[in-house]
Amino acid sequence: MRADGSGSYLLAGRYRLLERLGEGGAGTVWRALDETLHRSVAVKQVRVPGGLSPQERAEFAHHAIHEARAAGRLRDPAIVLIHDVVLDGDQPWIIMDLSTGRSLDKVVKEHGPLPPGLVAAIGLRVLSALETAHAAGIVHQDVKPANILLDADGTAMLTDFGIAAPVGGRGDRYGSAGSPGYMAPERLNGEASGPASDLWSLGASLYTVVEGRPPFERAMPAAVAAAVLLHEPPFPTRAGRDLGGLLMAMLAKEPAARPTAAQVRAALSGGPPPRVQVSGPRRRRWLLPAALAAVLVLGIGVWYGVAVLTAPDAGRYAAAPDPCALLPASKAAELLATSAKAERTREGECRWRVWRGSRPARELTVRTRAEQPRGGLDGPGAARALFDADRANSTASKGTTFRLTTGEVADVPGVGEAAFGQSTFKKHLTGSNGQGTARVLFRDSNLIGEVLVYEQDARGVGADDKDLAARAAKAVAGALRG
Structure with a gap:
């Protein structure tokens, strides 16, 4: 036969x-x-x-x-x-x-990178599949775009559990399991597989789909394996700040440094991305023999050498300053033209609200985030990459989609080292009013700052809202340098 x-x-x-x-x-x-x-x-x-x-x-x-x-x-x-x-x-x-969906690698090849919102939805579906497998003591071992199928309605499914292995196993002794660009560093090192290994592969897959290229793209399999073990991928500029930050965290070299499945789910659902813990020079030197071994396992007997990495500049801010302390009560009252109490809503975020009866009429929110060296960039370089990615994503979002209208991006002078503003307006289901937001994003050394002015029931985003956001951002940036 x-x-x-x-x-x-x-x-x-x-x-x-x-x-x-x-x-x-x-x-x-x-x-x-x-x-x-x-x-x-x-x-x-x-x-x-x-x-x-x-x-x-x-x-x-x-x-x-x-x-x-x-x-x-x-x-x-x-x-x-x-x-x-x-x-x-x-x-x-x-x-x-027999699934009717098309594999993500073919979708990207034919149609180009997918939008971050769809990629996040795909990630949530695949994460659900992996959580089910991990709860049963099984790791997939071959999560990659070719094994993720996308139906016409955008529904994703994970296939090819044929090389799955028990949690804690050391993979396939015959060497046929997995694809080098989507295999976690510990698998290339011959260490035990675990849920963190699958999450690394999911991060690499989502990176590929949103960027249109793999995170460790190289011409030769040996170079791919070496890059996985020794280098950080470029920050995914098409992904935007939050999704990009999550993907970088998922691709951490050390399994213990990666976010858990629960943290990945929270971030893909709209929460802040987990912090990235970058492997230090000592770990990288330890990985060099493993990288050479991985090259030999792949059947490539050529090595090009690895430069010794030096300690990068961390930047001005060792940690993000408390945003509530950056706008004292007197300054917040001046900006809002009324007294307002600072509310620490979550880590790195503070909010001041002006009430109309029992409902908030206007909100002023300040967020701060200190970036650490990663991806071959020092702290200020990482912040610049995030800022530039956010600006590019914001510029591309201009226009009207259903009830949401997004304005154009405009420079905001005199705020940090660079700043831009943008407004969004989302109409209510009935009537002509809606939710208006004026936003200013700025960077200073390795810090990213964000100021938002939010109107719950407005006819649009007025010049006064944009002016308030710009003045608040300038006050915050001044307090940082003060």
């Missing part, structure tokens, strides 16, 4: 192969007809490494079948279900749902 797509191969007397759908490092996927239930299914022909002895081939097949059966017990709306596992001789086959 031949698995050549000619229709002559009837697997296990039941699944007739009809069409080759795709091929990767872990195997080949076919569209097939289940002649017992008269339905279309996807059949994965697991790739058996070459050069194995008969006993090793039998061990490989047993391992593949065992892990596929374990993955087949997983139930989550974002997981492509496994229905059956077949062993034909020493060749494992996995029978799965």
Whole structure:
């Protein structure tokens, strides 16, 4: 019998192969007809490494079948279900749902990078699938854009649990599992896999989808492996500040430095991104032998050398100043033309509200965030990259979408080293009024500051709101330098 797509191969007397759908490092996927239930299914022909002895081939097949059966017990709306596992001789086959979605790598190749909002939604779906697997003691081991399917309605599903392994396992002893650009550093080092490894791969996948290129893109597999182990990726400028910050945190070299699944979920749902902990020079020197080993494992015997990294400039601010202390009561009252009490709403954020009866009529919010060296950038450089990415994203968002109108970006002189302002207006479901926001973002050394003036029931964003935001930003920047 031949698995050549000619229709002559009837697997296990039941699944007739009809069409080759795709091929990767872990195997080949076919569209097939289940002649017992008269339905279309996807059949994965697991790739058996070459050069194995008969006993090793039998061990490989047993391992593949065992892990596929374990993955087949997983139930989550974002997981492509496994229905059956077949062993034909020493060749494992996995029978799965046939999804109509297209893989994210093909979507990006044909249509370019996806918008941050959609990428965050995709991330939440895949995260749900991974949390289900991790709760069952299983790590996926091959999260990458090619294994994430996107339906026409934007719904994402995670497929290809065929090389899944137990949490804490050391991966595939035969070396066929995973793709170098999406394998966490500890996996390239031959260390145990865990949930943090899958989250790293998810971060690399989302980075690729939102940027249109992988985080560690290089010409040769050896260079990719070395980059994963030794270098930080460029900050993802298309992602914007919050999603970009989350992705950088997920790609931390040390598993313990990465955000947890709960933190990733909170950030993808609109919360602030976790802080990035950058590996120090001592850890990087320790990784050099592992990088060389990874090159040899990949079958590449060429090495180009690694420059010794020096300690970068951290910037003026060791930590973000308390935003409530940057606007004393007297200054807040001057700006708002009435007294208002400072409210510390969350870390790095303070709010002053003016009430109209029992409802807040106007709000002034100040946020501060100190950036640390990362991605080959010093502290001020990291803040500049974030600021520039936010400005580019804000500039691209100008226009009207449904009820939301976003204004153009304009420079705000005299605030920090650089600053820009922008307004947004979202109409209520009924009537002509809506929620208006005037925003100013500025940077000073390694600090990013943000000021927002919010009107709950307005006819638009007036010049007075923009002026208030600019004056408040100038007062905050002055207090920082004072």
